[in-house]
Amino acid sequence: xxxxxxxxxxxxxxxxxxxxxxxxxxxFQATTMFWYRQFPKQSLMLMATSNEGSKATYEQGVEKDKFxxxxxxxxxxxxxxxxxxxxxxxxxxxxxRWDRGTYEQYxxxxxxxxxx
Amino acid sequence: GNSVTQMEGPVTLSEEAxxxxxxxxxxxxxxxxxxxxxxxxxxxxxxxxxxxxxxxxSNKGFEATYRKETTSFHLEKGSVxxxxxxxxxxxxxxxxxxxxxxxxxxxxxxxxxx
Numbered sequence: 110x111x112x113x114x115x116x117x118x119x120x121x122x123x124x125x126x127x128x129x130x131x132x133x134x135x136x137f138q139a140t141t142m143f144w145y146r147q148f149p150k151q152s153l154m155l156m157a158t159s160n161e162g163s164k165a166t167y168e169q170g171v172e173k174d175k176f177x178x179x180x181x182x183x184x185x186x187x188x189x190x191x192x193x194x195x196x197x198x199x200x201x202x203x204x205x206r207w208d209r210g211t212y213e214q215y216x217x218x219x220x221x222x223x224x225x
Numbered sequence: 226g227n228s229v230t231q232m233e234g235p236v237t238l239s240e241e242a243x244x245x246x247x248x249x250x251x252x253x254x255x256x257x258x259x260x261x262x263x264x265x266x267x268x269x270x271x272x273x274x275x276x277x278x279x280x281x282x283s284n285k286g287f288e289a290t291y292r293k294e295t296t297s298f299h300l301e302k303g304s305v306x307x308x309x310x311x312x313x314x315x316x317x318x319x320x321x322x323x324x325x326x327x328x329x330x331x332x333x334x335x336x337x338x339x
Contacts, residue, residue, distance in 0.1 A: 115268075143326070152314065152331045153269075202268050212318075212325045216261075216268040 112136055113205045115217035122193055122224055129189045130220045132203030138183035139205035143214065144176075147200040159186045193224040227252045231315045231330035238305055238337050246300040246333050248289075248315035256317040258282075258291050258298040259327070263312045272300075272313070305337045 112135040122128045132142055140161050145153040157167045157178050165178035175197075177189040186205075190197055200221050204214040232247040250258065257276045261269040273282030278293035287302045298315060315330040 113268075141325075150332075150334075152329045155326060158326065204269075206325060213271065214325075214327060216270070218268040219266075221266075 111207060111213070111215045113203065113215045113217040115201075115203055115220050117220060118218060119221045120223070122222070124194055124224055125192055127189055127191045128193055128222060129187055130201055130203075130222070132186045132188070132205065132217050134184045134205040134215070137205070137207060139186075140183065140208045141206040142180060142186040143204045143206070144178060144186075144188050145202045145204070147202060147219075153202060156188075190222065193222070195224045198222055198224045227256070227317055227319065227328040229315050229317055229328055229330035231313075231333055233331070233333065235334040235336060238335070240307055240337055240339050241304045242337075244300070244302040244305045244309075244335070246313055246315075246335070248298045248300065248330060250296050250298065250315075250317050252296075252317055252319070252328075254319065256319055258289070259316040259318065260287070260289055260298070260300050261314040261316060261329075263314065263332070265311070269314065305335070307337050307339050310335055310337045 114133045116131045142159045144156045147153050156171045157165045159165045159178045159180040161180045167173045180186040202219045204216045207213045228251045230249050259274045260272040262272045263269050273284040275282040275291035281290045289298050289300045312332045312334050314332045316327045
């Protein structure tokens with residue numbers, strides 16, 4: 110149980126276009142999902158916390174107009190990178206929080222975004 | 226604020242060697258502590274956790290003990306395998322509020338050679 114999927118696993122897009130990444134909790138409901146960004150050989154940087162039915166809470170320094178987060182249901186959150194540029198190329202990982210008992214976060218497999 | 230410091234890698238070991246990856250933390254309150262593992266090209270998997278002082282988390286031969294007096298949560302394994310090659314992250318989670326956010330260390334790359 111507690112499986113989180115991400116789609117796509119890899120995406121290549123041209124500079125100036127937008128790309129959407131989906132994060133789904135497959136077998137549990139997640140009121141809260143988190144979006145992280147990971148640079149090569151570095152740790153995970155929390156970008157935003159996404160709560161179902163409300164606006165996401167962004168960490169300091171993260172552009173909310175560039176990284177649009179929607180959490181429309183208890184099993185789906187999306188991250189849209191708008192007007193992508195090469196510096197947005199990164200590994201994006203989502204996690205979904207189990208809202209009963211342990212409040213564990215379960216991580217998706219990540220999405221590799223390359224902007225050319 | 227909260228922070229996690231773990232030993233910098235990379236760590237290279239031969240198969241069956243003993244592994245220690247040090248992790249210390251700074252936190253207010255009583256955090257829960259975690260070790261996550263990330264295999265190449267994949268997301269993070271929870272390896273083990275401990276929720277209070279003196280708890281020992283263990284899984285797949287790995288173990289770590291929550292030491293409040295030294296604010297540490299060092300990861301150990303008695304005999305590593307090639308399949309243990311991965312990046313290991315130490316993390317803490319606040320005891321409440323803040324949506325139970327995780328704070329990660331920078332990660333330690335472990336390579337185990339046959």
